[in-house]
Structures are given as structure tokens and as C-alpha cells.
Amino acid sequence: MPTPDRTSLEEIVAAAWAVLEAEGLAGLTMQAVAVKVGVRAPSLYKRVRDRDALLALVAVAAVDEVARRLEPAATLADIAHAYRAFAHERPQGFRLIQSGGADPASLARASEPVLRIAGDLVGPGDALEAARLVTAWATGFLTMELAGAFRLGGDLDEAFEYGLARLTAALTPA
């Protein structure tokens, strides 16, 4: 007689992400995830190959949420602010994305709005490179902000707006 499912892959991924944000990467143990979904650790292996695969699934979920948040953006400023809000609310998810392993389809979906807006500014020929300029800047700024790497004083909100303004100007045709 088959037993009814006591959890699901989606629930496991959501639980893993919650544990990650609450306890950090080292605190994301199979045991902690199992407790959160109400099964024993070995049961997780029915739905996930191993811990690394679970981390990769959380990374995909994180990229998907970024894509969802960026979708309505109409300007570079919209993109930058939505991306920064995500990084502040889910810092561990943001860092996990940067560790690699997110799948190409999700990445493409997340980068679509930036490509569209960048293309409107600089034209199709430079759209990809302009999008990479903006994305790299925002990603680096947030990575450094979360890592506490900006230690020379100054207001970080202002520094973010400064970068955004300079990049927008640099990509706006005269």
C-alpha cells in the first residue's frame, strides 16, 4: 500500500531557501530542511539527488524570483532598485545566484527586461554589451555591499544612485 506523500519538491526547495536565509549556508543541513518539512533526512533523497542539487534548485528559485520582480521594469532605475531590494530582502539567495549553477533558461528570463531597456537606449547592436555593463555594475555593487566591502565611509544609497545616474547618462544618446 503506497503511503500518501508527506511533502513535495516545491516545499523542500522553499524550506531550504528559508533555512538558508535564516541560518546561512553552513546552517543549511539536510536535517534542518527535513525538520522544516516534517520528514526525516533520508526521505529528502527521494526527491533530490543530494545537497548540491538542492542548492542548485534554490538558486533557480532565486533567479526566478528576480525575473518576476524585474519584469515590470520600464527604466534602468526600475531594474536597479528592484534588484537591490531583492538583494536586501534575500541576501543569501542573492549570493547563491552569484555562486553559479543557475540554469540558462531562468537567467535568460531574468535578463530580458535589462536587454529590452538597454536596447531602447543604445540600439540593438550594443544592447547585449550595454545590458552586461549595467548588470555587472549592479551585481558587483550589491555583492560588495552585502559582503561589507565598502568600508571607506560615505552613504551607500547615494553611491548607488551616483552609479545609476552615471551609467544611465553614459547609455543615453546625446
Added chain:
Amino acid sequence: MPTPDRTSLEEIVAAAWAVLEAEGLAGLTMQAVAVKVGVRAPSLYKRVRDRDALLALVAVAAVDEVARRLEPAATLADIAHAYRAFAHERPQGFRLIQSGGADPASLARASEPVLRIAGDLVGPGDALEAARLVTAWATGFLTMELAGAFRLGGDLDEAFEYGLARLTAALTPA
């Protein structure tokens, strides 16, 4: 009778960094470092508090090497290229720096050349924010490049030069 030292903190940090680059973060075990320096794992704890402290020391060593490489830079392009060369040669060290934990003194030394060159371009009032713009862009570009996050084709060397050219123009007074 005291036994003669069979290793040193410097040797341990160098060995840990070498293991990190060769085997990745998960392969950086106390046992692997111990084998590399020719002692047993418990002996490492005479010189290092724990594995996290060892990782922090490797991060400091990595930031110090970045500082050393950036020191002779005279232009933003020099900085960008030296930083990228470091990231390509020691990708794990680069990623470790981004994880935080590098100490303020090393960070300040590494950021001095960028501050100086940015200040020459935009003046002292905007030097810090301009330096953060360039540093954030380069850090983000390299993070994404190493993570394999640029999957929409295009030449990455060209994308890097495009960003560098746009940023240099944006920070060069008319």
C-alpha cells in the same frame, strides 16, 4: 625539550590557498592542508583557530595580492585588466574575497589606486563614488564571468572593453 617547528602560519595559509584553487572550497579540508604542509590535522590548531579563521586568512592574502598587482596602475584600464588577470589566475581566491571577511586595512590598500585615478578624473568630491562605480562594475563582471552567468553569447573580452570604455568616458570630464 621543545620540538622544532615543522611548519608556520604563512606556510599553512599558502597551502590552504593552493588547495582551494586546486580542489575548490569543499576540497579545502584541514586534512588536505595538513598533508600539504607535512603535519597532522590537529597540529594546525596550534596556529589557526578553526577552518573559518583559515579561510579568512586566505581572503586577506588574496586581497593583499590584488593590492600588490594594482599598485603600479596608472589608468582605469590598467586597474581593470590587472584585476581581471587576477580573477582568471586565482578564481577561487577572487570568489573568497567576495564572500566577505577581508580585513579593512588590506581592503583600503587595494582600493587606493582606484581612488587615486578616479580622483584625478572627477575631482576629490566624487572620487569615492566614482571609484565605487568602477570597482563594482569590474567585480560584478568578473563574478558573473567566473560563475558562467554570461550565457547569451557575444565575446566576453569585447564586453569587458565595452564596459571599460563607457565607464572611462562617463568619468572623463568633457
Added chain:
DNA sequence: ACCTGAACACCGTTCAAGT
């Protein structure tokens, strides 16, 4: 078919005993 206890391998860390 999913779930579990038991077991195993591996790793970080401590410590008493050596020199």
C-alpha cells in the same frame, strides 16, 4: 511508492600523552 532507523564514511575539533 514513500518513509524510517540504523549504519557508514568523512570532516572539524578537542585533548591527554609523547618528545
Added chain:
DNA sequence: ACCTGAACACCGTTCAAGT
């Protein structure tokens, strides 16, 4: 004073046995 073997705790993972 540094070094080591032995031991312990913790975690990822497997698997046979339950339902």
C-alpha cells in the same frame, strides 16, 4: 612548546525493512 593518535560530535548519504 609543538606534535600526535585517539576520540567525539556532526553531517551527508545509503539501504534494508516497514507501511
